[in-house]
Amino acid sequence: DAGVIQSPRHEVTEMGQEVTLRCKPISGHDYLFWYRQTMMRGLELLIYFNNNVPIDDSGMPEDRFSAKMPNASFSTLKIQPSEPRDSAVYFCASSLGAKDTEAFFGQGTRLTVV
């Protein structure tokens, strides 16, 4: 398996524009997590899905952020409109089961909003 695949690897956009980050989890994994990493706040969970259903979105910072998982092999994280403070590295991770199994991370998307 190729692992968790995220695209794009880097994204530079202007303030106010819509940004869509994409994630393909490992085939067969039933949990998918979106994390955000910043220098100030470290790694924070934004939202996670179980069997394509959002379970906890309490980490989503505000209504400008939305996430979907239309099927087991694809998820998106959308920011509309984007702001400079959204600049961060966004990670997607997937796991089989939720408890003791390892969460496998993608390589992340570095987002810069200017």
Next chain:
Amino acid sequence: AQTVTQSQPEMSVQEAETVTLSCTYDTSESDYYLFWYKQPPSRQMILVIRQEAYKQQNATENRFSVNFQKAAKSFSLKISDSQLGDAAMYFCAYRSARYSGAGSYQLTFGKGTKLSVIP
């Protein structure tokens, strides 16, 4: 809510020497998992080692081992025979083992320790 604290923002070690990274956590739960993840400059998060809280025996993976002190809520990582490829950010993370509502299965991370390896 659980918190994870890594008190050493940066550390350095001489190649072939041993280094220990510290991690403490706060939880009221008795059943949980602890992890150390490595993040090299490539940004990839790589699992280094995992510890189940119900196990008294410390986990070991080749040159990596942990010192898990449940009563003290301490979970340190020891890297033996350090290699240049060990240079990276290291994150300690906590995960509940029991479902207690939304958010139960998330990984809670510390702020990380940047490890440099000196040739």
